[in-house]
Amino acid sequence: MAGTPDSSGEVVITPVSGKADRTAFVDYAYRINAGDPAWVPPLRMEAIELVTPGKNPFFEHADVQLFLARRGGRIVGRISAHIDRLAVAMDPAQGMGPGTGNWGLLEAEDQAAAHALIARAEAWLREKGMTRVLAPISMSIWEEPGQLVRGFEQSPTVMMGHQSKRYPAYIEAMGYTPAKSLLTYELDISKEFPPLIQRIVASGEKNPRIRIRGVDKSRFDAEAKLILDILNDAWSDNWGFVPFTDTEIAYAGKKFKPIVREDLIMVAEYDGEPVAFMMTLPDLNEVLKHMGGSLFPFNWAKLLLWLRNPRVRTMRVPLMGVRKRLQASRLASQLAFMMIEYIRRNSVTRYGSTRGEIGWILDDNQGMVAIADAIDSKVNKEYVIYGKGL
Template sequence: MITITEVKNSKDLKTFIDFPHELYKYDPNYVPALYLAEKDLLTKHPFHQHSKMVLFLAYDKEKVVGRIAAILNNNYNNYHKVSAGFFGFFESIDDLEVAGTLLDTAEKWLKTQNATSIIGPVCPSTNEVCGYLVEGRNEPPVVMMAYNHLYYNDLFFDLGFEKNTDLLAYVIDVSNFKDKSVKLLGKLTERLSTRGITIRKVSLKNFDSEIANCMTVYNEAWNENLGFVPMTDAEFAQMAKEAKMVMDTDFCLVAEHQGKIVGFTLCIPDINQIQKNMKRGRLFPFGIFKLLLGKSSIKKLRVLALGVTEDYRKLGIEAVLYGTLLQNAVKKQIVEAEASWILENNEMMNRALENIGGEVYKRYRIVEKKIV
């Protein structure tokens, strides 16, 4: 018989965070989450200032067999004028009873919060890791992207969930960025310059003001995306703080028009290439050295965010931002870049990536179900 326990103390929280290590023990593609980062996300992240999250563990006798978070994102509901509920941090053995009991527990809690639907997985929102892998190249995930057993899709659909949307991850072979692409980038850059639009690196000296301006762009450029909700100042600052720790300004660019930031891109090294060798995601005693000393060996990047405000779209800014990233990547002997995630119906971004040789190589999914 499957029993459910709510996480209420530090011991339970540790069990919750560590469960995936056991679930993926024999999976060579698994990358453990950093324990301290995961603990902060579950307990101290700015998300908790405006919303609720309850964690549950599933047991078969004394053995942990699954986990889930039930999430009420008040900012999302207020922004969209809906009463949605969410689930996240879902992990389960390949067992319909275990998965069903977990999801039913989350659904029941959300119903007490007057939610009329359950959507997920989001951890804890679309501003962090979200979706679950449904197909893709057999390799570890890049930084801040989901990874899971492929049987999850069958579990969700067998339990009455339906597809909400798919999220696409593109791979870009940096070595393909050759002379022809460089010449095209030069022409596009020159054309933007005649309109008074320039591309430059993010200034670390004026980092706080840069972040404030980028946040304005983010909240405007992403406002039509699925699951979007404006980030609070604290949430954006938290994301920037985390990114700054691994940031290379050659891959963090802004588009400016007469001193006003109208677009930006945030691209970070794929630290998962190092993190996958850190036992149980612990930084101490030796993990921190692996992380610091291994950065120079990283040969893959993740384009985490790229957006342009509506009035400046279709001018070629997106293409120049991508092209400049790739040009800088070539200089630093980067082999590959992943642009993720992109909504499957975002025609403009999908076309821009295809035009620079990007190919969809992984697909993630968000599902939903009515709460009755």
């Protein structure tokens, strides 16, 4: 951010009400992050959609209040406070549960503004009967959960968050302690996987009961529904899990469709039954980073050209899942390695990619951590979800 922040004067927190406030809430992120070379400006229309009732289906099952911080009439920060009713209904053993609220989308000029915003979000949650907070979550657990604590120098890949390195200290000074770490792993996909993994893949290719296939975009809605069905089953016992609604499935499908490639999303079938999937997306952020959040006047043409033939350095695996009954089995690992290898080959030969990123992965998800380790990937980013009693 240009200039030196003026931390003197009272910080006044006001709730966002109306279109002008909502626009100011979104615009502030572009101003505060303008000097961060790693930050990727999201498309402004998508940033506004994220916080607009009737646009983002998260609002169908969540109570949300946005806040702005001002000092001397000038905006110096923002935050969202929200209660996801689906999350509140989950088993407390899975992280969320009754009495758990969240805040997110934190941006602040300095510690005083950050603390005033967090305190106001906590007060709002307390007023709504919440007794505990997990944060930051911006806004659904499926969107951009966690505060970045490692990997600030790297730009985020598509659908991953990026926040200032100042914020962890601000959050912890308010009495928050880490509740869960989310990891992303990077690897050089131009190299073949270790010999053991190659043997596992070759063995699976000889097994007539296994079939690995790409998705069929001509049956996009059916394929999306299948993948989300496997996901909801595979992740249902995971920490922080909140099921997708039908509306969210349709919404996610609409957003993903332009960057979905049939040869980058794999479905594994066993005895003819779809039992696992792996979703890989070209890193759209590589092209968005230089657009400043706008498609006009000519960025729309650049984006359209890129979407027709994406050539990217990085491919991201945001989601994968194996049906619960097969988890912790050798078959589950074999299917995962086969899907990863097929996607790796396609990424290199068809899209010119050299780097992969897998995540996020819960730090205590032993199965996924073992798979990441087996293919020689290394942790490149860590996000922390903090907890605090109210």
